[in-house]
Amino acid sequence: MNKLGLTCCFLALALGAAAQGQVTGYVFQDANQNGQRDRGEKGVANVSVSNGIQVVQTDGDGQYILPVGNDNVIFVIKPAGYQAPLDAFNLPKTYYIHKPGGSPASLEYPGVAPTGALPASVDFALEPADESGEFKALVFGDPQAYTKEEMEFFAKGIVSEVAGIRNVAFGISLGDLVGDVLSLHPDYKQAVAKIGIPWYNLMGNHDMNYDVTADSLADETYEANFGPANYAFDYGNAHFIVLDDILYPDPRDGNGYWGGFRKDQLDFVENDLRFVDKNKLVVLAFHIPLDHRNGDTFRPEDRQRLFDLLRDFPHTLSLSAHMHTQTQHFYTREDGWQQDKPHHEYNVGTTSGDWYSGQLNKQGVPDATMRDGTPNGYAFLHIADNQYRLEYKVAGEPADYQINVFNPKVVAQGQRTRAGIFANFFMGHHGNTVEYRVDDGEWRRMTPVQSADPAYLALVHPWDNSDELIPGRRPTDAVASTHVWRAAIPTNLAIGTHTVEVRATDDYGNTFTQTSTYRIEQAK
Structure with a gap:
């Protein structure tokens, strides 16, 4: 689209916005990476630019025109195949704030200082990127x-x-x-x-x-x-x-x-x-x-x-x-x-x-x-x-740590118990399959449950049962988790230590495993 066509296309927007002006500028290839549009630096066509509401695209020369009021942030929508320059904090420099009067002065935390009149051209630099x-x-x-x-x-x-x-x-x-x-x-x-x-x-x-x-x-x-x-x-x-x-x-x-x-x-x-x-x-x-x-x-x-x-x-x-x-x-x-x-x-x-x-x-x-x-x-x-x-x-754990398994440390041989094996599959949801086995036995499905994770409750309980203050801050009360599964814990095995293995498959076909142990002792 040529400049005349671009101007006509958005004339209605500009005229229809009471007490508004317009902002214009270029999206350009910053060949010398100085952040300024210099002679000979080419414009980038068909790039979207916005005032926070309207979105227009640059013409063949890289120029855009947008309505603007007294409180707008003008920004380029970085296209694929290009990168924007970064500031000292690695934040993309893709915007220009237009607040002639600045933010309200009464704010507890300062806002934007008055920006004054618009520059004749608000330009955005881009660099080609692979x-x-x-x-x-x-x-x-x-x-x-x-x-x-x-x-x-x-x-x-x-x-x-x-x-x-x-x-x-x-x-x-x-x-x-x-x-x-x-x-x-x-x-x-x-x-x-x-x-x-x-x-x-x-x-x-x-x-x-x-x-x-x-x-x-x-x-x-x-x-x-x-x-x-x-x-x-x-x-x-x-x-x-x-x-x-x-x-x-x-x-x-x-x-x-x-x-x-x-x-x-x-x-x-x-x-x-x-x-x-x-x-x-x-x-x-x-x-x-x-x-x-x-x-x-x-x-x-x-x-x-x-x-x-x-x-x-x-x-x-x-x-x-x-x-x-x-x-x-x-x-x-x-x-x-x-x-x-x-x-x-x-x-x-x-x-x-x-x-x-x-x-x-x-x-x-x-x-x-x-x-x-x-x-x-x-x-x-x-x-x-x-x-x-x-x-x-x-944080602080290997990448394959995706499941936490919680179970009693010791149970009585042959006695029924309400204790169970719980698996918290952090990225899971109840549409996933989570299974367990004991001592390399047969894999069995665990049951999805809407409950607090007992492993988390175990982290909270010391704070409420300690006779002395614990450094730091007590964790928040537990909520029902959307990714916890449960299975009964076998007690009809030989006295000694037994290994629980849990495996879970996510939505992308990845399977993760985690193990835990418990002991079976003679009932007292």
């Missing part, structure tokens, strides 16, 4: 440090384990980067910068400005530190859409927050998807899970509109965090999903685990096992073309 269609990304749930000490726990227990990691395209944190103390955002950025790969972020409910009266202002400090709270980018054959899904103040009563989206956010999704090939894998990332089965935690009409917008995209995945548990959600037509194949949402276990609670582990950080028995850790998203698989890595 992006494979097969890659993996690193995924963090809720670092959520409330203090500098907890930020050190995050750096020591998580970041140090992946610092310098190779063959990972980028990382993303799924919100709650800090715990309400927004002055810790720079400390968080310094921590993740040590990983050494491009890093994306999204806003959680503990990253917000709570001293505002409109949801559109709740991200002022986040924007100052990280840029837009809603944006998108491509890598390989995958299209990532990152969204703020916290409505604050809660539109129902003005108290607290509610999961959901504003209309302008879903308008952005709709406008963005118009330029996305339906053969791509669409990965959505947000903080609060979409699930409605755990109570009224997400505005249903927003979830439905999102599902409607994705109805023609057969390859999709959602990533969320927030819950400090780990769950696989599958949405069907009964949930409003518009396709026969269910939509998968992976609610990722958190890096902070159970809010840095529990006794110090061998890494010198709190054990922080989550309420459903999942140890704290992080995830890998593996993508090949438009297909994906997911992997969870327990």
